[in-house]
Amino acid sequence: xxxxxxxxxxxxxxxxxxxxxxxxxxxxxxxxxxxxxxxxxxxxxxxxxxxxxxxxxxxxxxxxxxxxxxxxxxxxxxxxxxxxxxxxxxxxxxxxxxxxxxxxxxxxxxxxxxxxxxxxxxxxxxxxxxxxxxxxxxxxxxxxxxxxxxxxxxxxxxxxxxxxxxxxxxxxxxxxxxxxxxxxxxxxxxxxxxxxxxxxxxxxxxxxxxxxxxxxxxxxxxxxxxxxxxxxxxxxxxxxxxxxxxxxxxxxxxxxxxxxxxxxxxxxxxxxxxxxxxxxxxxxxxxxxxxxxxxxxxxxxxxxxxxxxxxxxxxxxxxxxxxxxxxxxxxxxxxxxxxxx
Ligand code: TXA
Ligand code: MG
Numbered sequence: 001x002x003x004x005x006x007x008x009x010x011x012x013x014x015x016x017x018x019x020x021x022x023x024x025x026x027x028x029x030x031x032x033x034x035x036x037x038x039x040x041x042x043x044x045x046x047x048x049x050x051x052x053x054x055x056x057x058x059x060x061x062x063x064x065x066x067x068x069x070x071x072x073x074x075x076x077x078x079x080x081x082x083x084x085x086x087x088x089x090x091x092x093x094x095x096x097x098x099x100x101x102x103x104x105x106x107x108x109x110x111x112x113x114x115x116x117x118x119x120x121x122x123x124x125x126x127x128x129x130x131x132x133x134x135x136x137x138x139x140x141x142x143x144x145x146x147x148x149x150x151x152x153x154x155x156x157x158x159x160x161x162x163x164x165x166x167x168x169x170x171x172x173x174x175x176x177x178x179x180x181x182x183x184x185x186x187x188x189x190x191x192x193x194x195x196x197x198x199x200x201x202x203x204x205x206x207x208x209x210x211x212x213x214x215x216x217x218x219x220x221x222x223x224x225x226x227x228x229x230x231x232x233x234x235x236x237x238x239x240x241x242x243x244x245x246x247x248x249x250x251x252x253x254x255x256x257x258x259x260x261x262x263x264x265x266x267x268x269x270x271x272x273x274x275x276x277x278x279x280x281x282x283x284x285x286x287x288x289x290x291x292x293x294x295x296x297x298x299x300x301x302x303x304x305x306x307x308x309x310x311x312x313x314x315x316x317x318x319x320x321x322x323x324x325x326x327x328x329x330x331x332x333x334x335x336x337x338x339x340x341x
Pocket of ligand 1: 064065145146231
């Protein structure tokens with residue numbers, strides 16, 4: 001299949017380009033679109049034929065449900081079979097549009113292929129003018145997983161989508177880099193108390209400021225429980241080379257790094273470590289407390305490591321609070337080995 005590239009300027013959206021992308025959606029094809037978290041692979045959420053193309057292009061396991069993207073509340077009501085209580089509305093008002101997916105009981109309009117047979121559906125209103133314009137123009141909600149080959153880091157640039165999916169999908173909207181850089185937080189509001197199923201662009205502390213009862217799904221705090229979000233059980237983001245994750249204090253991480261030969265190893269770490277060690281191959285994600293900056297650069301350096309002549313990677317974990325917990329979640333999923341220092 002020939003993949004068409006549609007270049008759109010986020011600051012000055014050309015409506016004819018949105019119409020071009022919309023035509024593919026109406027023809028049950030997949031279109032990669034920018035969002036503020038990562039690029040998504042969008043298709044008509046009400047069309048099983050379109051949805052099957054998403055699974056095929058990504059090589060995605062069929063038991064992993066898709067997030068449905070909406071541009072307004074009328075679309076939300078089409079997708080769910082659940083009352084929007086005051087608690088839920090407060091959360092929606094605080095974080096939508098934005099990097100938060102809410103899991104509701106699904107309506108009959110959502111095909112089983114979207115929800116992977118679950119009785120629920122994840123819904124997100126993205127905070128990106130191009131994504132919102134495409135959803136509005138299409139007049140249907142758009143199911144969109146991250147636009148990568150399953151298992152690889154999510155794409156934060158159109159070129160990452162091209163590398164993974166050129167020839168497999170109808171079109172890629174080329175726009176700016178995703179400014180958040182990791183996926184949305186998934187919050188289940190279909191049962192009480194509300195539970196975080198996947199860590200993401202909104203921290204649990206931010207959610208608890210709105211609703212103090214919000215908790216993590218048990219599977220996110222122990223290794224025994226079955227995750228309620230099927231995607232959590234898959235290995236993800238992993239570079240093809242071995243990747244060692246160092247957990248523990250900055251002092252211990254630094255002391256450990258000084259004991260080993262780093263000649264053909266890429267060190268991905270923070271300024272406070274990089275400035276205090278002499279290694280040939282390194283990438284700094286920024287200051288250790290600037291979680292947002294680190295989220296913005298993480299997936300890209302994991303992708304770029306594939307092209308470097310190194311034999312393995314070492315990455316240092318962040319402090320485990322706020323969005324540092326999201327960063328650590330992605331690093332733990334990507335790592336082939338971990339050391340607790
Ligand atoms: O930021 C994002 O969320 C991006 C952009 C494109 O919106 N999308 C994204 O989609 O990351 P994906 O498919 O790569 O990850 C969706 C995650 C999976 O872990 C999946 O298991 C979970 O959300 N999920 C979706 N629907 C669910 C449901 N009904 N119940 C539990 N988990 C669900
Ligand atoms: Mg994904």
